[in-house]
Amino acid sequence: MLEDTIIAISTPVGYGGIGIVRLSGDRSLPIAKKIFKPRKKNTEISALRSILGNLYHFEQKDFFEEAYLTYFPKPFTYTREDMVEISCHGSPVTLEEVVRLGIKAGARMANPGEFTLRAYFRGRIDILxxxxxxxxxxxxxxxxxxxxxxxxxxxxxxxxxxxxxxxxxxxxxxxxxxxxxxxxxxxxxxxxxxxxxxxxxxxxxxxxxYSLGKTLAEGTTLAITGRANVGKSTLFNSLLERERAIISHYPGTTRDYLKESIRIKDSIFTLIDMAGIDKPVHPADKEAIKKGRELAAHSDGILLLFDSSRKESLEDLKLINKFKDKKMLFLFNKIDLPQKINKSKLKREGKNHPFLEISALKGTNLEKLKGILHQLFVPDQRQGEExxxxxxxxxxxxxxxxxxxxxxxxxxxxxxxxxxxxxxxxxxxxxxxxxGEIRADEVIKEIFNRFCVGK
Ligand SMILES: Nc1nc2c(ncn2[C@@H]2O[C@H](COP(=O)(O)OP(=O)(O)OP(=O)(O)O)[C@@H](O)[C@H]2O)c(=O)[nH]1
Ligand SMILES: [Mg+2]
Missing domain, CATH: 1.20.120.430 (tRNA modification GTPase MnmE domain 2)
Structure with missing residues (x-):
């Protein structure tokens, strides 16, 4: 395995200004030389210098692209093996042809993460x-x-x-x-x-x-929930700054849930808009409410919305109770309208949950809301600590x-x-x-399979 010379496209799939094909292994240079011909005849391919040339199709016996070749001799390379990079225009068909020719000339297609795996096997880096x-x-x-x-x-x-x-x-x-x-x-x-x-x-x-690490790596999932018509979709759209969800003054507008991400400062938040958790009217409501409950239960946090232009109801209290053990923020929405809700009663019911008054429609306090979300859900990083x-x-x-x-x-x-x-x-x-000093094959397989081919 380690004796093979491997080849892969290292730039992302698709069209690009530049595309790079990489080789690693003892035969990198001899293989590359079959495909790449320096522009100036008799140019020696010296180490660590980009050399301009053309790509040669040794089956069709003609040239098909301009390219630069860089040769990195071992041991001070990414993999600790001889490496070659061929960069040309980022055309998928051309890049794939370069790889195909490389394989014809004796290279093997690299597995996902195999370049990095070699760096690990050859002791340049550890698993961390x-x-x-x-x-x-x-x-x-x-x-x-x-x-x-x-x-x-x-x-x-x-x-x-x-x-x-x-x-x-x-x-x-x-x-x-x-x-x-x-x-x-x-x-x-x-x-x-x-x-x-x-x-x-x-x-x-x-x-x-790790709690910060997880938040940074995976983002935070927030379920926007509450009774029907309280303004969940309006808030969802306002936070996304686009009209993603349908809004109407009829209760029960949203049935299937919607999921979109926003960035607050340095962190990603995934917002879920869903059906109102209320008494079902239409047969489909039942399913939608069930789904909503599940989504809320599995989220990292809950934005519980109330329509503060209306009196609170038993359903509101039920919702507070249902999610009381989760990280939850109370949002009193529609503060631009005359207020009828008994906020102190709901706050008392919610005990320690923070709250904020907003108008999703007018955008009141939405910046403040973002600040609070960051504060609540993104743990601090201790200065200089890993x-x-x-x-x-x-x-x-x-x-x-x-x-x-x-x-x-x-x-x-x-x-x-x-x-x-x-x-x-x-x-x-x-x-x-x-x-990774102690090698567990299962772990290694899992880690490197997450890599893309070419890395
Ligand atoms: N005045 C005012 N109206 C609002 C506010 N937020 C939402 N609304 C209105 O309330 C109604 C319901 O809004 P939606 O965003 O569809 O409410 P929802 O909670 O998603 O409703 P369902 O999907 O049916 O559960 C719409 O007419 C909105 O324009 C607000 O802050 N102020
Ligand atoms: Mg809605």
Missing amino acids: QAEAINDLIQASSFKQAKISYNQIEGKLSQRTASFRSQIIQLLSLIEASIEFPEENLHLSRKKMSKTIEKVIDSIKRLVES VILHLRQKLLFEEVLESLLEGKRLLEEGYSEEVIAEEIRKALPLIGKLT
Whole structure:
């Protein structure tokens, strides 16, 4: 597998100003030379320089495109192998023909993420860095892209390595006291306890950073719910700044749900507009209401709308109760009209849920609403601290944490050093799994399958 020379289009599918075909492996240059001919006859292809030339069709025996070729000799390349990049116009048919000819000349079509997989197999990057490369490419905000860039540079890997060395240090401290029990036992126990607490604290913070990581990577899903006719679709459209949903003064206008995303500052919010949760009138309402309840229950948060130009009803109270355990913001809509709703009663019913008065129609307080949404749903990033973006990483760090916490407990309860050491040592293979030092084929397959071909 690793001996093959691989080839793929590295630029996105579709038409573009420029398209790039990449090769990696020992035969990259000889294969590329069959397709690419320098414009100036007898030009030596020197390393790390773009050379102008033409693409040669060795089956049809003629030229078909202008191109630049750049040769990157190993070992200081993306994959640590010899690499070649051919850039020409971003025409899908031409690029595909280049790949086809490359394969005819001895290359193999690359699998998704195989260039990066090679960088990992050849030890240039670890799994944390490989994950970060894909994160950077698919980042939904600049903030997330910057976090991923730092991880590609190795910040998270270094942090993880420092946990490992602190744990090893701790183990040697414990082992020393097994071997020389006559040394000041009390003192060393205190020292052990301090060291372990320090590591626990840093790992805890890292685990906590996942809530920000998840928000940045996946965005926040908000369900706009409330009774029929309260102005859900009007709010949905106003936040999107376009007429996406149909609005009418008849209750029951929206039946199928609508889902669209907006960006607030550095984060993506996916808004769901849905049918009003009310007494069904039409047979289709029943299904729509059921769907609405489900969507609301699975969202990250709820915008519960009330029509404040009308008296509150039992249905409003039911809705508050139904979602009281979720992150929820009360929105008193239609404040441009004479107010009839008993806001304090509803607020009391909702206990700690924040609220805001808006007019979805006139746009009153919508900027404020965006600010509150960001504040409520996007956790803060601690200055200079790493953020983890993957559940895989979070779960493994949590396991590390568990074994350290258990070690700490055993230490405090006066268990023998052997027992404590055995518990703490469990953390080491977990760290190996995190960085990919311990290779789990399933995990690797899953990670690299998320990549595009050509990366
Ligand atoms: N005056 C005023 N009218 C509003 C406001 N928001 C919505 N409306 C009106 O209320 C009516 C219902 O609005 P929609 O956005 O369709 O309400 P909905 O909650 O989506 O209704 P359903 O889809 O039927 O559940 C329309 O006539 C809107 O113009 C507001 O802030 N002020
Ligand atoms: Mg609607």
